[in-house]
Amino acid sequence: MKPGDAFLGVIDFFSTLVPGAVAAFLLLNQDLLSLPSGWPLKWASTEGWAVFVVSAYLLGHGIAAASSLLLDGPVYDRIYVRWKRTKYVRWPMKGRANVCRERAKLVWRKSDPDYPLLTVSKVLKRLQLFDLLDGTGQSSKDVSNTLTWAQSIVRLKSPAGATEIESLQAQSKMFRSIVVIVVAMIAWPPFPTWSRFVILVLFFCLSLWRFCKLRWEASQRTYEYFIGSAIPTDSRAEVARLAYSYWQERGNLDEAARQDWSRAKRELKGS
Numbered sequence: 001m002k003p004g005d006a007f008l009g010v011i012d013f014f015s016t017l018v019p020g021a022v023a024a025f026l027l028l029n030q031d032l033l034s035l036p037s038g039w040p041l042k043w044a045s046t047e048g049w050a051v052f053v054v055s056a057y058l059l060g061h062g063i064a065a066a067s068s069l070l071l072d073g074p075v076y077d078r079i080y081v082r083w084k085r086t087k088y089v090r091w092p093m094k095g096r097a098n099v100c101r102e103r104a105k106l107v108w109r110k111s112d113p114d115y116p117l118l119t120v121s122k123v124l125k126r127l128q129l130f131d132l133l134d135g136t137g138q139s140s141k142d143v144s145n146t147l148t149w150a151q152s153i154v155r156l157k158s159p160a161g162a163t164e165i166e167s168l169q170a171q172s173k174m175f176r177s178i179v180v181i182v183v184a185m186i187a188w189p190p191f192p193t194w195s196r197f198v199i200l201v202l203f204f205c206l207s208l209w210r211f212c213k214l215r216w217e218a219s220q221r222t223y224e225y226f227i228g229s230a231i232p233t234d235s236r237a238e239v240a241r242l243a244y245s246y247w248q249e250r251g252n253l254d255e256a257a258r259q260d261w262s263r264a265k266r267e268l269k270g271s
Helices: 008-029 044-086 096-108 116-133 147-157 159-187 194-229 235-250 254-270
Strands: none
Touching: 008 044, 008 159, 044 096, 044 159, 096 116, 116 147, 116 194, 116 235, 116 254, 147 159, 147 194, 159 194, 235 254
């Protein structure tokens, strides 16, 4: 059994069962979740707990689907990821306020600048797929995006690394679902008192921040393991070093990586 297999139950627990159980408990507290009349079982019984767990599991999946629709694209991809990427842009001005203002402008303009880990991962993906796609007329972009490809390679070559990444992803999904639950608690009548409202808003902000932070960490750790698992050995190391020198001479152009790799292979074979 691989480490990732043993961790599957914990992933389901954090990403689905915990949010679903919280939602089920809140519904029970509001008398919105009840057993059909005439059923010969009670919530406190073993059968009642089984029904509660199944209800929590189903609710968890529904909340996960809703939170993914509401938060993945509109909040995480379009705001948080772009904001994190602008951190690596070299700004000519000084002062944190000025830099933050310029970073916010890039986010507003939907700018997606690359950063070192992503750039190296993109080049590595092109090199890995070069021989497979040669002559097919397809590019590496047609096969998969960089993050998905990196995750697949990490699962194949580093089960321990995949387990760590899946742990971060599971916790991120849990907080993503909690964001939706907190919003429902605020909007669902009876409306909370001011003190409870403030506490819920703070909890909403904390959960949203943890969701974004953990998901970002999971993607960065994926790129790190992807690059580390692909460190070449023996003859491929010589090809990689020579291809990298050619790539630098061209001015670090991503589209030239495949030609540089082929050139390095030809030259080493002829020497």
